[in-house]
Amino acid sequence: MNLRRADAPPGLVAEGDQVVDLDDQLAALTALRDEGLIGALGLSHVSADQLRHALPAGIVCVQNAYSLVDRSSEAVLDLCREHDVAWVPYFPLGGAFPGQTHVTSLPAVQQVAARLGATPSQVGLAWVLARSPRAMVIPGTRSVGHLEENVAAGSVSLSAEDLATLDA
Ligand SMILES: NC(=O)c1ccc[n+]([C@@H]2O[C@H](COP(=O)([O-])OP(=O)(O)OC[C@H]3O[C@@H](n4cnc5c(N)ncnc54)[C@H](OP(=O)(O)O)[C@@H]3O)[C@@H](O)[C@H]2O)c1
Known part of the structure; x- marks a missing residue:
């Protein structure tokens, strides 16, 4: 189960009595897990x-926005790597809302x-x-065509040169 915090946009931002301390949420969820x-x-x-x-509570995965057009969660990803936590980002293609930049539009x-x-x-x-x-x-x-294409992305291997082009 993913606990989605609502501290900042996009989406609803918790206000007033909707604001709940992270420790209280973790206590409730670890009790359910136990x-x-x-x-x-x-x-x-x-x-x-x-x-x-939150790591001491035994976090197994993190879902933040992350893609070639949004690398604002690099520090979170570093922590996930360090602690062997799965990285399951949302908006991996840049999202579907109007005004969002799609990864496919990048020249690189x-x-x-x-x-x-x-x-x-x-x-x-x-x-x-x-x-x-x-x-x-x-x-x-x-x-369905995009779904099949996206599943096949697991077989696409990027060379050091490809990664350098994308990171430039
Ligand atoms: N935890 C959170 O707060 C949170 C927030 C937002 C989203 N999510 C989750 O994250 C996941 C992804 O989010 P998302 O769908 O909004 O963003 P996304 O996966 O980054 O982008 C989806 C957009 O990419 C297009 N697309 C997908 N495959 C394509 C392909 N092969 N070629 C060209 N275009 C393609 C889609 O259009 P078509 O429909 O035309 O393919 C759609 O416009 C969802 O499961 C969502 O529930 C979680």
């Missing part, structure tokens, strides 16, 4: 400080995709997978 009512505990939309604070992504004979979405997802040995991707789609 009773066997939930299998394991993950966090979503958290800062590195919050994750560090298109360049690497052409070099590999892959699609730009596959390159964007392969990049996320390359960022941690415990990374998983959860791209959203309304299309």
